[in-house]
Amino acid sequence: MESLYLLVPLALLIAVGIVWVFLWAVKSDQFEDLEGPAHRIIMDDDDKVKEKTDHESTDKKQ
Amino acid sequence: MIKPQPIKPCFHCGLPIPNQLDIHVHINGKNEAMCCYGCQAVAQSIVDSGMEDFYKFRTQPSLKADKIVPEFLQQLKAYDNPQVQKHFVTDGSEQIREVSLILEGIVCAACVWLNEQHLNALPGVISANINYSNNRARVRWDNNRITLSEILESITRIGYLAHPYNPDRQQVLIEKEKKQQLRRIGIAGVLGMQIMILAVAMYTGEWWGIEDTFNQMFRWVSLAVTAPLLLFASSPFFTAALRDLKNKRVGMDVPVALGIGIAFGASVIHTIQGSGEVYFDSVAMFTFFLLSARYFESGARKRTAEATEALLNLQPAIATKLIVDSDGVFDHQKQLSLSVAELAIGDYVLVRPGEHIPADGSIVEGTSGINESLITGESLPVTKTIGDDVIGGSTNTESPLVIKIDKIGDDTVLASIQRLLDEAQNRKPAIAKMADRLASKFVTVILLLASLVAVYWYQTDPEHWVAITIATLVVTCPCALSLATPAALTAASGQFAKLGLLPASANALETLSKATDFVFDKTGTLTQGNIRLVKAVSLDDSPVENHLQIAAALEAGSEHPVARSLIQAAGENTDAGAPIKVSQLDNKAGQGVNGMIENTQWYLGNINYINQICEQHFSASQLAEQQISEMTLVALATDKKIFAVFAFDDEIREEAPALIQKLKQQNKTITLMTGDNKANALRIARKVGIDHVYAEMKPADKLAQVQSMQQRGAIVAMTGDGINDAPVLAGADVSIAMGSGTQLAAAHADLILLSNHVEHLYTGYQISTRTLKIIRQNLSWAFGYNLLAVPAAATGHVDPWMAAIGMSASSLFVVLNALRLTRS
Structure with missing residues (x-):
């Protein structure tokens, strides 16, 4: 049972970590748009689009 | 023989393609037909920028794209003017700028994706983020490499419309408050969980036996975790309670703060003594539940007010001013784009088709259809010509107009509508005042009751007296009592605004729903x-x-x-x-x-x-x-x-007979009062179906007649034209003025009908009865809940955590019930 002397402070430390992460998340607007990311993850085919527009858009036409 | 071809919808917008039009865009390996050159241009530029995937992802056809007219692009240039930009652009540094945009034309998630990809691919755009829930975009760009007008133009090119917008200060404050609430909920949740873990250990320990040293350690740790929770997350209850006490009132936060305070205080004492119960878990849970309930509640209340907020976004940001030369004549060639805030009375502005009218004024050149639907609820454009007044915020639909501005800023119709709505929502009608008084008395009673409970249980069951007292304090729900009415009223006035009915006084809704007699004026009310x-x-x-x-x-x-x-x-x-x-x-x-x-x-x-x-x-x-x-x-x-x-x-107004008939079906007495001659009055009355007619009446006669009706016990709803009928309107129990937009400020009535649809009066009546019904439901719920819960808690049948859930659920119920008004 003496392990509790280690585990309880450890649990508290983790809790402090979670609180810190949460505060960071609120601060950086993670809760502003709760619908978007669900759609974004399906549609975003990585950087393909960006590359295409950067390099190909001029010669792709016609 | 011509074989009828199956009508193929436009690949871009889904509208039918006109005959003989044969235009295509090569999309995802197929030639897809387009219905117009606007859609073709948009589809082509989407394909060209490598985002044809948009068509795979979207779940709805896009809106039909109009051809971009050169004037429109010309107007966008105005947004590059630093004078105009200072109203909505934030300068990060000299050249890095940021703007908030409202996007129009978003129909599904793929549209958001398309816009985001498109914006981010523009050279010079540093970042673009679009919020899926409110269709607002934040764009940062490098002004050396791209201008704001180019950004807006490129959005137009893919078939959407973007306006810069300036979030007002109140909005900013609300956002900030929302974040603070979130922080509190999160911290109460995380710390609460720690406390619960320890509480479970202590409960099981009580059952199975636990070493005293560990039990004591758990208590001290709980205390250490609860203290910051109390300091940060529960602070709003304490500050509100303190404010109430300072004003010598007992608000609903007083029992809450007292409950939390006693629970924590008792637990601290018991921890130091090393004996007796601790209630750290109750403190944490109660804080968490109550904060969450309030968070959802404010979200729900915000939704009830959305209809009124829509009005705010009507005012355009920029206008095209025509410069007046020395003889006082304006010149069509000398145009100046400036922000609406810089307009002055007497300025001449050019309003092109499709643009919003920047401020109130009168037409000095041109004839066009004006759509005032968002202000009056009337869906068809009204034709207006030289000399006619126009309302800022309405849309010019057909041809260019030159308008002389005569009202700006707070004097405009739009601003006064906004003000009236705000006032109506803030002023409390009689029923809400009664509820407030009751709630405050109720709190006093609860505080007395709680002290009695404390004394009684301290003598009979010293081990549980704290728990029972806390439960009694916490379980009571005066919030439901005082929320019951305002929540319903906010929702109702939003619905009213959609109909073009403006509740200008606090009691309008309540009295309208109770009216027994409807009196109508003739000219301009039942007739056009x-x-x-x-x-x-x-x-x-x-x-x-x-x-x-x-x-x-x-x-x-x-x-x-x-x-x-x-x-x-x-x-x-x-x-x-x-x-x-x-x-x-x-x-x-x-x-x-x-x-x-x-x-x-x-x-x-x-x-x-x-x-x-x-x-x-x-x-x-x-x-x-x-x-x-x-x-x-x-x-x-x-x-x-x-x-x-x-x-x-x-x-006669087309809808008048239907209105009268519907009111008759509700067993209302309908009376026509007019200054017009008898023959005419009878003719009109017969046509619309009114039985009681008083003709050739002066305003004073009308008033006397209304008063004699009131003496008979009737509750009179008078509808008239606001200005001529002012004395009668003032004498009636509830008055409805026909306010043709521009006379708004002069009209003194409880309700102002902005549209010409008199039938909306009946819809308004229905909404008001429904609102009263919901208010009554809410109040009886609040009373019923308290009547059951308080005795149960006082007799020791409710644990503190049950009390916390019950109370939060009760106030949430009231708000959700009010939200039903915004539907249908």
């Missing part, structure tokens, strides 16, 4: 208030149509309402013969016109004018015979003989 030809009488043997054609020919060039209705009536009866030629046309203002038709000199004018010129005179009996003696009369004559007489009258 504009003149129409109702009777044409031929005074010789030839048919009256011939005379009508002559009269219309004489009036052809006139803009007078009488002339216009004559021409309209003649147009309906015409058999498309050759137009009649009039020469030597002469107009005597206010009297009539005369002109030569095929060598005959004709005169058309009012009775006095004709009596002066013509040898033949009108007799009163002649007019009475035709039942037209009190109408507006115009006669057609030569200098020898009168040929015809035309009678004009006001047209």
Whole structure:
């Protein structure tokens, strides 16, 4: 049972970590748009689009 | 034989493709047909920028794309002006700028994706983020590499419309408050969980036995975790309770703060003593539940107010001013784009089709259809021409207009509507005041009860007295009591605004739902208030149509309402013969016109004018015979003989009979009161179906009549035209003014009907009865809940955590119930 002397402070430390992460998340607007990311993850085919527009858009036409 | 081809919808917008149009865009390996060049251009630029995947992902067809007109692009340039930009652009550094945009045309998630990809691919755009829930975008760009107008233009190119917008200070504050609430909930949640873990250990320990050192350690750790939770997450309850006490009131936060305070205080003492119960878990849970309930509640309340917020976004950000030269004449070529805030009274602005009118004013050039739907609820555009007043925020639909501004800023109709709505939502009607008084008394009673409970249980069951006292304090829900009414009212006034009904006083809704008698004024209320030809009488043997054609020919060039209705009536009866030629046309203002038709000199004018010129005179009996003696009369004559007489009258509003019928079905007594003559009043009353008619009444008579009705016990709802009927409106229990937009400020009534749809009055009545029903439901819920919960808690049947859930659920229920009003 003496392990509790280690585990309880450890649990508290983790809790402090979670609180810190949460505060960071609120601060950086993670809760502003709760619908978007669900759609974004399906549609975003990585950087393909960006590359295409950067390099190909001029010669792709016609 | 032509084989009918199956109609293929446009690949981009889903509308049918007109015959013979054969345009295609190569998308995802297939040639797809387009319905117009606008859609083609948009689809092509989407494909060209490598985002054809948009068409795979989207779940709805896009909106039809209009062709971009050069004027529009010209106007966008105005957004590059630093003077204009300072209203909505934040400078990160010199050249790095950031703007918030409202996007129009978003129909599904793929649209957001498309816009985001498109914006981020633009050279010079540093970042673009679009919020899926409110369609707002934040764009950061490098002003050296791209301008704001180019960004806006490129959004237009893929078929959407973006306006910069300036979030007002209140909005910013609300956002900040929301974040703070989130932080509190999160911290209460995370710390609460720690406390619960320890609490479970202690509970099981109580059951199975636990070493005293560990038990004591758990208590100290719980105390250490609860303290920051109390300091940060529970602080709003304490500050609110303190504020209440300072103002010598007992608000609903007082028992909450007291409950939390006692629970924590007792637990601290017991921890130090090393014996007795601790309630750290109750403190944490209660804080967490109550904060979450309030968070959802404010979200729900925000939704109830959305309809009114929509009004705010109507005002455009920029306007095109026409510069006036030294003689006071404006020049179409000298245009200046500036922000609306910089407009001054007397400025001339050019409003192109599709643009919003920047401020209140009158038309000095052009004729066009104006859509005022968001202000009046009327869906069809109204045709307006030179001299007519226009309301800022309405949309010009057909052709360019030049408008002279006469009201800006807070004086505009839009601003006064906003103000009236705000006031109506903030002022408390009688029923809400009663609920507030009750709630405050209720809190006092609860505090007394709780102290009795504490004393009683301390003597009978010293081990549990703290738990029971806390439960009693916490379980009571005065919030439901005082939320019951405002929540419903906010939702209802939003619905009213959508109908073009403006609740201008706090009690309007309540009284309207109780009204037993509906009194209507005639002119401008049940009738249109504009003149129409109702009777044409031929005074010789030839048919009256011939005379009508002559009269219309004489009036052809006139803009007078009488002339216009004559021409309209003649147009309906015409058999498309050759137009009649009039020469030597002469107009005597206010009297009539005369002109030569095929060598005959004709005169058309009012009775006095004709009596002066013509040898033949009108007799009163002649007019009475035709039942037209009190109408507006115009006669057609030569200098020898009168040929015809035309009678004009006001047209009955189309919806009036339906309104009266529906009100009758609700067993309401309907009365018509008018200053007009008896014959006319009876005629109108018969047509719309009103049984009780009082004619030839002065305003004072009307008021006396309304008062005598009230003495009989009637609750009178009076509908009139706001300005002329002011005394009667003031005397009625609830008054409804027909406010044709611009007279808004002058109208003093409980409700103002901005549209001409009198039928909305009935819908308004329905909403008001529904609102009252919901208020009653809410209040009975609040009473019922407290009546059950308080005795249960006082007798020790409710644990503190159950009390916390019960109370939070109760106030949430009330708000959600009110939200039902925003549906249907």
